[in-house]
Amino acid sequence: MNESVQTERAVPAALKWWFVLHCVVDLIVALPLFVAPREVLELLGWQAVDPFAARLTAAALFGIGIESWLGRNAGRESFRGMLQLKIIWSGFATVGLAWSVIEGGLRYPWIGWILVGVFAAFHALWWYWRLRLR
Numbered sequence: 001m002n003e004s005v006q007t008e009r010a011v012p013a014a015l016k017w018w019f020v021l022h023c024v025v026d027l028i029v030a031l032p033l034f035v036a037p038r039e040v041l042e043l044l045g046w047q048a049v050d051p052f053a054a055r056l057t058a059a060a061l062f063g064i065g066i067e068s069w070l071g072r073n074a075g076r077e078s079f080r081g082m083l084q085l086k087i088i089w090s091g092f093a094t095v096g097l098a099w100s101v102i103e104g105g106l107r108y109p110w111i112g113w114i115l116v117g118v119f120a121a122f123h124a125l126w127w128y129w130r131l132r133l134r
Helices: 003-009 013-035 037-043 051-070 076-103 109-132
Strands: none
Touching: 013 037, 013 051, 013 076, 013 109, 037 051, 051 076, 076 109
C-alpha cells in the first residue's frame, strides 16, 4: 500500500489522545459512583439516590471508558464504531440529564447543569471526529 493511502487511513493522534482522556474521566467518575453511590450522589446534591441505577450508570462508564483505552490503537473502522457508540451514549445522557435537572429534585441544580455541559461537550467532540473520519 502506498504511503498516501496509509496516511489517509491513519487515525489522528489527537483522536487517540481524546480516547485516553475519555477513559481517565470515565474511570474517575465511575469508581466512586460504583463503590459508594449514596455518599457520592448525596454529596453532589441528589435528594433521592437509587444505588441500583447509580451502579448501572457506573458500569456503562466503566465499559465505555475501558473500551476507549483498549481501542485507542485500533484502525479507522473500529474508531468509527466506537465513535457511534459515544455519540449515542453522550446524546441520550445529555438529554436525560437536562430533563432531570428541569424536573427538579437536585439540591444543587448547577451541578446537574455542569454534568449536562460535560456530556454535551463530549457529544460535540465525538461528532466532530466522526465527521472527520468519513
